[in-house]
Amino acid sequence: MHVLVTGANGFVGRALAARLAAAGRLGDRALTRLSLLDMGFGDAPAREGLVHRHAGDLADAAMLDRALAGAPLDAVFHLASIPGGTAEADYALARRVNLDATLGLLERGRAQVLVGGAAPVFIFASSIAVFGPLSAPVTDDTLPRPQMTYGAQKLAGEILVDDFSRRGWVDGRSLRLPGVLARPPARTGQLSAFLSDIIRELAAGRPFVSPMSPQARTWASSLPNVVDNLLHAAVLDVMGQARRRTYTLPTSCFSMAELVDAIAQVHGADAVRRVRYEPDAAIEQRFGGFAPLHAQAALAAGFRADDSLVDLVRGALDGIGHPGAG
Known part of the structure; x- marks a missing residue:
């Protein structure tokens, strides 16, 4: 099983990658390759057993072609993003990473399916920023009203994940993460x-x-709790959850x-x-x-908050x- 983690040298990405590498499997499937992608990894080796580290721009299609050549994707954890304050200050950078790179990764799922491959599971790290002000109780029926570029771009990513999943090009799940x-x-x-x-x-x-x-x-939420929920999303039976693909995490x-x-x-x-x-x-x-x-939908699907x-x-x-x- 080939798993890709973007933003793999970030705070959540490092913890997720370490958990995957230590387990050597995702659900009941053994990992054959764990591809980690970020702008840099310091002095870490490029390859270390099943772990392959690739430093570069996520929105650079040629770099992705080189990094992922000859290895179809079974699962993608898309964590890379330009967050709140930086996204407000640098719209061009935020668009390149939060929108263009997300669409580029989804297109890789489409390309894989069009040549006869399987649709990869695609776990998209969204954010509670899609809601905007949280001054009223939030339920599964609360409409997103983002008030920042970051939240608007995350909401656009959720919609893209849903649409590509509808067309059978990825098997998507979007998780609205709180502060970690x-x-x-x-x-x-x-x-x-x-x-x-x-x-x-x-x-x-x-x-x-x-x-x-x-x-x-x-x-x-704590870092271990969020990693638990990301891993749970990858093995979640979406069809058994009324085809729901977007969850606000407890x-x-x-x-x-x-x-x-x-x-x-x-x-x-x-x-x-x-x-x-x-x-x-x-x-x-x-x-x-x-x-x-x-x-309630996330709790029913098996996602959990810290105790x-x-x-x-x-x-x-x-x-x-x-x-x-x-």
Whole structure:
């Protein structure tokens, strides 16, 4: 089985690739090749057993031809994207990665089918950004109303995945991911990075200034939980789920004060006194007024949230190491 992961050197991509490589299989099928694609992989070897790393521009069709030559795709995890703040600042780059590259990957499924091959399973990492403001409870019937370029492009990707699946060119599943914690410190354009920073900094014994007030409510999931859900999507019986292909993943909804209390339970009670709240109106307006989520279709399909906020905090630093104090 040949599996491709795009954005494979990113936060979620590295964890997903590591899980796949360690298992050596996806569902009940053994992996014969795991192709990882990103702009770069540092000093990691280009090939390592079944793992093949390819550095380059995802929207470069010639590069993809070279990377995937002679190896039909059985499954694609399409994680690569240009996120929120960066997408707003650089529309051309966001369009190239979030739209053009997504369409190019889907076209590879079509080309594979037209020469007699099987349609690859296509797992598209969408985002809750498709909804826009989350000030009213979100259900399976909530209409997307994106308010940022990133959300609009993710919604377009969902529609393309549905259409290519309808035509039998891919077997698609789109997952609307919430915030994923805890991202390592990096300039990624993630406007919600403070949710990762607060866990990492308090776990390390350092003070933290929260840009949202104690009562501000938001959504997030741990990295291990999101990887579990991506892997589940790849083996999901879509036909047994009324042909539904787009899911808003279950996630934790919590206030900043509740998050701090959970961090204190895991990393020491003094974490509470090391937090100072200095709300940023723009940040709180965008991320601090999230209403409850009722993801009934996803729950019925076997997707799961973290068991508790404490479990989210415990899982948030898995795969990136526990930061030392200092």
